[in-house]
Amino acid sequence: MNDHKCIYRYRQIWGDYSLKDGIWVSEKIKVRECTECGQTKTVSRLPTNRRSYCQPEENGDLMADAITFNCISTILRVLYQKKNSVGYRVLVQNVAQRGFSFTQIEEGITCLFQKGWLIRQEKRAGISRWEIFKLEIIPFKWPEVESTLGIRRFDRTDILTQLSLVTMENEQAPMAERLRRILSNQYEQLLSKEEGVLSVEGRTLASSRYPEKYLTIMNTLLEIYGLVKTHERISFRNLALRITGESKGLSPYKKDIEQLLGADLRGFYIYDHSDLCYVSGPFTYRIRGLKGSGKGGYPYIILTEETVAEIEIMEMPKTQILVIENLTVFEEILRRGYYERNDVIILFSQGYISQVQISFILKLLTHAQISEIFMWADPDPFGIDIFRNFSRHLEKLGVEVKPVLMDKHSCKRLRIMKPLGNADQELLISSQQEGLPEGLQQLWKYFVDSGMKGEQESFLEVLTDKELLELIPVL
Incomplete structure (x- = not known):
């Protein structure tokens, strides 16, 4: 017998899914719950046509819409991060923080039960899901879970x-x-x-x-x-x-x-950052019916991977492309005169050129208005390797890339030089200089003989604004 007077509250929950006429449907359950002792009682059950978004296919896998699939992935990731044992309340709170509704979370959990990936332990008998003590992934299902999450980890x-x-x-x-x-x-x-x-x-x-x-x-x-x-x-x-x-x-x-x-x-x-395309130049583009300009921001604009995939270059005068490895140099030369030029497109490569940036350059090349392509990287072994990597991407199209300030004479103008590191020396020993432009081959030999290297930013201290603007000839 209870030693207190029960104070009840009523709420509605969705019951477990059952298969009816080949469709997974649920029923709406009205529950009476004591706020003091937690005792629950089913008041009514109302059959509905509420259909699960997760339905078994003939091969035993489950089909889900995009939102439910993302929710399922989030549930699995939370369980993975919590070392495969987490209370229901904690799980719901963690998944809800990622923008999913309670209904979507319920759908995802139900889907995982149907798939046979989850087991649950009841804290005490009852139909309320809030009484579930914890959820666990069945041990022998871990390889499938890791595959779903894209995790590649070997024992x-x-x-x-x-x-x-x-x-x-x-x-x-x-x-x-x-x-x-x-x-x-x-x-x-x-x-x-x-x-x-x-x-x-x-x-x-x-x-x-x-x-x-x-x-x-x-x-x-x-x-x-x-x-x-x-x-x-x-x-x-x-x-x-x-x-x-x-x-x-x-x-x-x-x-x-x-x-x-x-x-x-x-x-x-x-x-360590998103794969973005930093660019500034005299071109206009259209994406999803909206028009934009390569000089729509100062000193540059940023294009995401999705934007580059959908972008359509509209108008562009005859121009050149200059790819720069260093972000500081990229921003500084735009502020020191290149933003005003209408015959050169400046692009920041973020070190080694990415596939997103290559895709954007290819879209520019389709306009047949590009006269030459230049690259300016660090005067060090990795800078040469970055240039070589970029050149290989474009040589398949018969496009030549020319180096800027990547020669022995330019490097010797720098006031500050640093000794080569272990990785630099190994790169010099193991790489080949054949196939590089003459200036880069001389720079390569200079590294070997002197044991020193430079940094791209150091050129900003020794070059005047006029010298910077003359790096790329005016068309």
Whole structure:
């Protein structure tokens, strides 16, 4: 017998889905619940034609609309981040914070139950979903969950298999070869000592004795190795999602990974910002019926990947393209006269040129109004490699790229020079200078002989506004 007077509240919930005439439908249930003891009682059940957005197909998979599918992915990601055990209230709160309604979350959870991925444990008997104690993903379904979320993570056994494949490859690309040596060394350690140690100059960064950090870094190195081989660019955030399932999952290990590689991650096709196209120039465009201008912002405009995919170049005079590696230099030369010029389009490459930027340049080239294409990168080994990478993209179209201020004479004008780092020296040793323009070959030899390198920003201190404007001839 209750030692209190029950105070009831009434609410409506959706019941579990059932299959009727080949359609998954639900019923509306009116529930009476005591606010003191939580005791519930079903008052009425009202059959409805409410149809589930998730219906089993003949192959056993579930079909869902785009919103429900995104909600399902969010539910799985929350469960993954919470180590596969989370209370129903906490799950709903976390998913709702990402912009989904309660109804959509209910649809997503129901879909996962129908798919056979989720199990639930009741806190006590009752029909209210708010009494569900926790939700868990069925253990043997984890590979399917990781595949759905795009997570590629190997355990120790799988890593050995992947490493054995890497050791049999002979990569010519300098960055891939550097990674191959690191991974091959780990393979030998794991086979001979049954313990892998990742270290730099005698300092241990990770050990297989502590598998969480070690496996995370090893999975990251294997993923980067694949990126370098395929020249695929990816953001650091998406790389973290791919390895850990969390957007910030690699942040604690970023410094250690860069120390192992001996270079910034930008040299391995990884960037820390969205893949955007920063551009300024004399062209007009149209997208979804709206018109815009390449000089619609000062000193430049920013085009997203989606915009570049849909953009249509309308009008453009005969002009040239100048691609700049450094953001500071890109902004500064626009402010020092290039914004007013109507015969050159300036584009910021964000280091290695991305596929989005290549796509935009190809759309400009279709107008047949581009006379020449120039690139200005850092006067260092990576700058030459960035130029080489960009040139290879366009040489397939028979388009030549000309370097700007990337020669020995220009480099010697700089007031500040820095010694080459380990990654710079390895790049010089492993890369070939054949096929480079004459000026770049001389600059290459200068790096080898002097052991020094420069920075693109340093040119801003030694060049006058007139000299900057004369870098690209007036048409």
